[in-house]
Amino acid sequence: MPGAHLPRPQRLALAIARDGARCFWCAHPFEHSLANASIDHLVPKLKGGPAWTENEVAACRTCNAKRGHLSPGLWLAECIQRGRAPSRELLVQRLLLLHAAINERGGQRRVE
Template sequence: MVGVDDPPRRPQLRRADRLDLILDRDGPRCVWCGRSFAALVRPTTDHLVPRVKGGPSWLENEIAACARCNNERGHLTPVDWLAECERRGWQPDRTAVGAALTRLQDAIAERGGARRAARYLDGQLRRWS
């Protein structure tokens, strides 16, 4: 039951609508490998903080990634996956990843909750610096 003093809940967007918003924000390329989304490169939403690590399904925790990168990343941390992408000779968008980490940190501070994600994120931001 929702109390009088509880903040209003944000309506959950459909996955396709979230993907459209994320593509508008991040652009038509995979932030990890740099490939353009086209007929053969399917865009997906990738959780920066994986859901198994407490990552929320908020727009601030999702970035545009190709299906290959999303699948191959698995539960690797953003910092570790970024290093792997660079090792492979890909062109990850460091600026977009850094902005996404900061956006998520700000969203957690504003909304509260997501304690597990906040701890995970703090570790990633320390390594990012």
């Protein structure tokens, strides 16, 4: 599977190269270092999300911890409610790509 063999720092670098050097959820920039950056799964693994790069985004540790296992749609709504500025368009785009990858490779049936 794409990215499955990559170490975490490289997976994080891929997500940042794709989506920008900011938290996917609160849009806080990772300005000086990536110490506060972590890999978050769009669809939580617990809900059937695959460990593929298509399911990974860069999130700050605060968002990652606060989110828990909330679905991406519910967590996006909560971020907006908390006054953050996540991009709904980017999320929709990422989810479409994820679903395309799942349809292509199969094997994941529990993704919401």
